Amino acid sequence: MSKARANILQRLTAVERPVVDLSARESLSRFDWDKAERIRRFTERMQAVRAEVHQADRANWLDTVATICQQKGLNNLLLSPTTEWGQAITQNAERFPTLKYYERSIEDWKQEMFYEVDAGLTSTLGGIAETGTLILWSSPDEPRTLSLVPPIHIAILETDKLYSTFAEAVQEQGWLEQGLPTNALLISGPSRSADIAQVLAYGVHGPKELVVVLV
Amino acid sequence: MAKPTEFRVDVEKALGKTEIRAHFRKAMDTLMINRRNQFPDDAALQALRTQAQAIRANALSKLPELLQQLETNLIKNGVQVHWAETTDEANQIVLGIMQKHNAKSIIKGKSMVSEEMGLNHFLEERGIEALESDLGEFIIQLDGETPSHIIMPAIHKSKEQISALFHEKFPDIPYTDNVDELTASARRILRDKFYAAPVGLSGVNFAVAETGTLCLVENEGNGRMSTTIPPVHIAVTGIEKVVEKLSDIPSLLSILPRSATGQPITTYFNMISGPRKPDEKDGPTEVHLVLLDNGRSRIYSDPELLATLRCIRCGACINHCPVYVRIGGHSYGTVYPGPIGTILEPQKSGLSVHGELIQASSLCGACGEVCPVRIPIPNIINRLRYDSVRKDTENTPTQEAGTRRKSLEAATWKAWSWAASTPSVYNFGSKTATQLRGLVPNNLGAWTSVRSAPKLAEQTLHQQLKTLGVDHE
The missing domain is CATH 3.40.50.10420 (NagB/RpiA/CoA transferase-like)
Structure with a gap:
């Protein structure tokens, strides 16, 4: 092990440690909002940062996604063929723009991924009502760049996975017990910046548009 | 007059740039309002600050x-x-x-x-x-x-x-x-x-x-x-x-x-x-x-300075600082500007390099009030001021402690401390001062360039209290 490591740790351990009052540390923030209230708050927060939220259900979500693709004039849609949503869309491919599947390593099709994909569609692990947030865990089926590189990100969120707070989601979904993925993400709107004279601009590096379909 | 330091020259320049100052003023005003709107319930904010402080303090107590x-x-x-x-x-x-x-x-x-x-x-x-x-x-x-x-x-x-x-x-x-x-x-x-x-x-x-x-x-x-x-x-x-x-x-x-x-x-x-x-x-x-x-492990060794390391780099102290908004970020000449820079930079690089920053504070306390992890920034500024002039430099990890100690200033404070704790001397001194009040000049150099000169009262506080019949003993 390096000399720097030994020196740093030696200096830190040589110190008499402060006694810390930890009584306040463990309090878990959560709210008793019913499902309608969680949906209302989630939608309000998302819309406040210029994300689109569409209400749908198990019977008509496919129509909703098809309409969104049509309205945005998408030439193609990138998705995973293996998720529940991806399977259903694949079976109804004639109602959608050209479907592209994330089946290869990014190195094998980086040019196309960067410059020729109109939109990416992902599932979500859940949502957070307090802040209007989507939870995404990267996986072999739905890699990190699917929600990052295309200019439009369409996300499907099941409303029974909508938690009041981040703390509640981490606890209820047992993140610690499951073990974290290589990349866990909270997404709360389209990419934005106020670095030029505090004027809000969208689509700096990530998607310019975020579209959430509630199912 | 001594040659003005680089910091003072930069500050002077920054204060003259009215357009940039207006950008900072507008931006900081917006940031302060935005923050305030996020915390409508003060009790909830204080509870969250206490929790965040405990989380960071706990982590530091187990750092290695x-x-x-x-x-x-x-x-x-x-x-x-x-x-x-x-x-x-x-x-x-x-x-x-x-x-x-x-x-x-x-x-x-x-x-x-x-x-x-x-x-x-x-x-x-x-x-x-x-x-x-x-x-x-x-x-x-x-x-x-x-x-x-x-x-x-x-x-x-x-x-x-x-x-x-x-x-x-x-x-x-x-x-x-x-x-x-x-x-x-x-x-x-x-x-x-x-x-x-x-x-x-x-x-x-x-x-x-x-x-x-x-x-x-x-x-x-x-x-x-x-x-x-x-x-x-x-x-x-x-x-x-x-x-x-x-x-x-x-x-x-x-x-x-x-x-x-x-x-x-x-x-x-x-x-x-x-x-x-x-x-x-x-x-x-x-x-x-x-x-x-x-330098972080050196800061870590002092129980008071340790609080500096709780920082989560939100910048709220900067946004609320009346000094920062006027002189802007570049005048500090450091990587981290504003109140957090004022306490962090001299601790990292030593008091001879950025020690002057600790004087550039009105100690208004805004930074400490908004800090999400309750770093007592004004107290640490005071502590570093003390470090910069202290004699027992072996009792602080701050580098170049004592290097700003001036013998005349030290002697003046020592004399003041003796006078203030010796009633006969103090009473004599303050009475004499009130009698000589007319001799205070109107021009007191830098102080009166932007302020009017202070006027001593006609009577000492002790005399006034006696007249009012207040028992002050």
Whole structure:
């Protein structure tokens, strides 16, 4: 092990440690909002940062996604063929723009991924009502760049996975017990910046548009 | 008169730039209002601050153990961990990784620690291009400047200045002062850079020891791009950024963006626990973490100064500082400006370098009141003022303690202290002063250049109280 490591740790351990009052540390923030209230708050927060939220259900979500693709004039849609949503869309491919599947390593099709994909569609692990947030865990089926590189990100969120707070989601979904993925993400709107004279601009590096379909 | 110091010259210059001062005033006013709107319930805010303080204080109280736990878990997750005592060591580590991959360029997400390291300059001297991708950092890099604020690096520039700068640097792009179009241009330019970059660099907002996870807070997606697209990701962070548990994170994430920009949450919260796995299709194949000390372990050794290391770099103290808003970020001449810079920089580099900053405070207390982790910044400023003139320099870890001690000043205070604690002398002195009140000149140099001269009262406080019949003994 390096000399720097030994020196740093030696200096830190040589110190008499402060006694810390930890009584306040463990309090878990959560709210008793019913499902309608969680949906209302989630939608309000998302819309406040210029994300689109569409209400749908198990019977008509496919129509909703098809309409969104049509309205945005998408030439193609990138998705995973293996998720529940991806399977259903694949079976109804004639109602959608050209479907592209994330089946290869990014190195094998980086040019196309960067410059020729109109939109990416992902599932979500859940949502957070307090802040209007989507939870995404990267996986072999739905890699990190699917929600990052295309200019439009369409996300499907099941409303029974909508938690009041981040703390509640981490606890209820047992993140610690499951073990974290290589990349866990909270997404709360389209990419934005106020670095030029505090004027809000969208689509700096990530998607310019975020579209959430509630199912 | 002594020659004015570089700091005083810079301050004088900054105070004369009324246009830039107006940008700062407007920006800080907006940030203060945004923050206030995020905390409508003061009791809830105070409870959250207490919780955030406890989380950070707990982490610091177990710092060496947590750093080792973090290292163990990161290695288990496939991340390579490096330790650096100095910024030079940290730069060498980054350079070594780049050389191993024969990489000639690096694309950077926003990182204040990389500013602290002077990484861009270091790499450029060795023929490696270091490109900033945060929009604000990108803009100031184009103009060869440093950040004037830790979370809004280009806050000192107007829209018109940025438009002119883009036109000068990218003559092929038609001139525009439309912010959406400027942003779109930056996106196109940087997309190509991300596409080709062999290495990406980021900072770290929180490192979770329990899970071996590096957390990044951002709005633009430059942090995600820098840590996802290039095949190699290097994260640099100070050793103090570790927290113990995953369950510590939600509260810190709740208070950080609300204190910083007044957002309920940032657009992205990115939790990285390792490189691409064999069955995954993207993400870097190599992830490195560089843990930088650079004076932090020295600060750690003092129970009072230790609180400095609780900082989560939100910038609220800067946004609320009456000194910062007037002199701007560049006058400080440091990496971290404002109140946090005032206490951190002299501790990092010694009192002879940035010790003057501790005098540039009115001790109004705003910074301490808004700090989300309750760092008593005004108390630490006072402590450093004491360190700068103290005699028992062996009792503080602060470097160059005592170097600002002046014998005349010390003798004056000693005499004052003796007089104030010896009633006969004190009474005689104050009575004499009231009788000579007419002799106080109207011109008292620097003091009266912007203020009227003080007038002594006709009677001492003791005399006045006696007249009023108040028993003051």
